[in-house]
Amino acid sequence: MNPESLDTEWVERFPGLSRLEPKTKTLLVQRSTVVIMPEKTVIFGPGKSPENMLFLLSGTVRVQQVSETGHEIVLYRINAGESCVLTTACLLAYDDYSAEGIAESEVQAAAVPRQVFDDLVAQSPSFRNFVFAAFSKRITDLFLVIDEVAFQRMDVRLAHKLIELSKGNHQISTTHQKLSVELGTAREVISRQLQEFQRRGWVAQSRGTVKILDRTKLESLADRD
Amino acid sequence: MNPESLDTEWVERFPGLSRLEPKTKTLLVQRSTVVIMPEKTVIFGPGKSPENMLFLLSGTVRVQQVSETGHEIVLYRINAGESCVLTTACLLAYDDYSAEGIAESEVQAAAVPRQVFDDLVAQSPSFRNFVFAAFSKRITDLFLVIDEVAFQRMDVRLAHKLIELSKGNHQISTTHQKLSVELGTAREVISRQLQEFQRRGWVAQSRGTVKILDRTKLESLADRD
DNA sequence: AACGCTTATGTGACTTTGTCACTGATAGAA
DNA sequence: TTCTATCAGTGACAAAGTCACATAAGCGTT
Numbered sequence: 001m002n003p004e005s006l007d008t009e010w011v012e013r014f015p016g017l018s019r020l021e022p023k024t025k026t027l028l029v030q031r032s033t034v035v036i037m038p039e040k041t042v043i044f045g046p047g048k049s050p051e052n053m054l055f056l057l058s059g060t061v062r063v064q065q066v067s068e069t070g071h072e073i074v075l076y077r078i079n080a081g082e083s084c085v086l087t088t089a090c091l092l093a094y095d096d097y098s099a100e101g102i103a104e105s106e107v108q109a110a111a112v113p114r115q116v117f118d119d120l121v122a123q124s125p126s127f128r129n130f131v132f133a134a135f136s137k138r139i140t141d142l143f144l145v146i147d148e149v150a151f152q153r154m155d156v157r158l159a160h161k162l163i164e165l166s167k168g169n170h171q172i173s174t175t176h177q178k179l180s181v182e183l184g185t186a187r188e189v190i191s192r193q194l195q196e197f198q199r200r201g202w203v204a205q206s207r208g209t210v211k212i213l214d215r216t217k218l219e220s221l222a223d224r225d
Numbered sequence: 226m227n228p229e230s231l232d233t234e235w236v237e238r239f240p241g242l243s244r245l246e247p248k249t250k251t252l253l254v255q256r257s258t259v260v261i262m263p264e265k266t267v268i269f270g271p272g273k274s275p276e277n278m279l280f281l282l283s284g285t286v287r288v289q290q291v292s293e294t295g296h297e298i299v300l301y302r303i304n305a306g307e308s309c310v311l312t313t314a315c316l317l318a319y320d321d322y323s324a325e326g327i328a329e330s331e332v333q334a335a336a337v338p339r340q341v342f343d344d345l346v347a348q349s350p351s352f353r354n355f356v357f358a359a360f361s362k363r364i365t366d367l368f369l370v371i372d373e374v375a376f377q378r379m380d381v382r383l384a385h386k387l388i389e390l391s392k393g394n395h396q397i398s399t400t401h402q403k404l405s406v407e408l409g410t411a412r413e414v415i416s417r418q419l420q421e422f423q424r425r426g427w428v429a430q431s432r433g434t435v436k437i438l439d440r441t442k443l444e445s446l447a448d449r450d
Numbered sequence: 451a452a453c454g455c456t457t458a459t460g461t462g463a464c465t466t467t468g469t470c471a472c473t474g475a476t477a478g479a480a
Numbered sequence: 481t482t483c484t485a486t487c488a489g490t491g492a493c494a495a496a497g498t499c500a501c502a503t504a505a506g507c508g509t510t
Contacts, residue, residue, distance in 0.1 A: 184375040
């Protein structure tokens with residue numbers, strides 16, 4: 001994929017947008033620019049409202065919240081093929097809140113100016129559909145987060161998160177601290193849970209990495225409601 | 226306010242909609258119907274997707290979630306002057322989730338068919354603005370709920386909720402069970418916290434009611450971050 | 451190799467919150 | 481009055497969060 005074709009054809013590769021009306025696609029391509037941001041870029045955050053809507057072509061953005069108590073929790077991730085409309089819209093309306101978006105890897109994204117976004121919503125039924133579906137997905141995800149934080153046991157949540165973060169690999173590069181932010185808990189809690197998993201032979205630990213030894217056992221714990 | 230003027234002029238009384246283009250207002254009024262639902266009506270819920278978008282003219286709708294574990298938590302309320310677009314949109318997209326909307330009092334609402342809603346979004350910039358602002362408000366509210374559930378102490382949350390539910394009155398008609406659902410915790414926890422508040426002379430309890438004796442003290446606890 | 455520095459992890463004591471299995475209390479309805 | 485449903489109180493215990501540390505592992509410097 002060379003930069004040339006990226007500029008003109010990213011819409012085709014975007015799952016939710018490839019079925020747009022040709023006219024809409026043209027508008028989207030002509031009025032947007034592809035940007036590349038390095039890992040750890042703070043894409044939006046307190047006092048840093050993005051002026052564009054982003055459509056992620058590659059990489060992932062982690063959206064997390066910093067509480068007034070100093071605690072942190074990961075709210076959700078935006079993956080390639082998804083857009084930031086929700087968060088962006090929120091920030092435009094209420095820029096005094098504490099969520100921030102951080103590039104977890106190098107990120108390629110198409111930046112669409114707000115005005116163009118508004119035009120597209122007006123013009124294209126299928127674009128509207130895409131936008132509302134994106135909103136819906138986020139909302140239901142947030143409902144799920146609330147449910148988990150409020151009612152799920154820590155061991156179940158951790159098992160679930162380990163499976164999720166492993167993405168099929170047998171090893172995860174992360175620290176106890178980072179895992180605690182994923183789940184909105186304290187590092188010590190993660191340390192103890194991982195020790196218990198290790199004692200049971202489900203995982204192996206070394207500084208900065210967690211190895212998954214028995215995925216099946218972890219999954220069966222994670223699937224407990 | 227007689228039913229006649231309700232049917233034709235509710236848009237004018239709706240904070241977010243009164244500044245719409247005249248053409249849009251006409252469309253909204255002509256293509257919607259005012260409905261009245263009694264208290265405790267389940268407006269939407271598992272297996273009960275609403276076919277219309279509702280604009281609440283009076284009353285409140287409580288949106289709560291029932292976890293697979295059997296636990297419940299109140300997510301937010303829709304008050305007069307607000308709309309259900311978010312929840313409705315969600316339900317249309319993912320009807321397999323567990324949130325439900327319940328009328329907390331008699332509810333008057335304007336029901337707008339989905340097709341009309343879509344047309345309005347396409348036609349009217351100010352309607353789009355209204356819709357996206359509504360989405361944004363909900364999202365930021367949900368972020369707040371997550372923060373509270375994950376990081377706030379129970380006593381702080383309960384004090385906050387008592388102030389909120391009292392709406393300036395010095396007495397709240399509710400049970401410990403209902404309060405526990407508000408905060409997504411167990412009844413026993415509420416009972417103990419209220420006992421502590423009572424011991425300190427901040428509240429007085431009787432079956433089914435909580436009296437606020439020292440609002441100032443409750444507020445200062447609630448304002449702790 | 452030895453040192454110091456930073457970051458990561460381990461641990462015990464304690465508090466807060468959630469769970470379970472009850473008991474007792476209250477207000478209506480029969 | 482007595483029955484019944486709902487509401488509230490309680491003690492024992494488990495799970496999770498907090499605090500104040502102690503170790504340890506990696507890494508660059510000397």
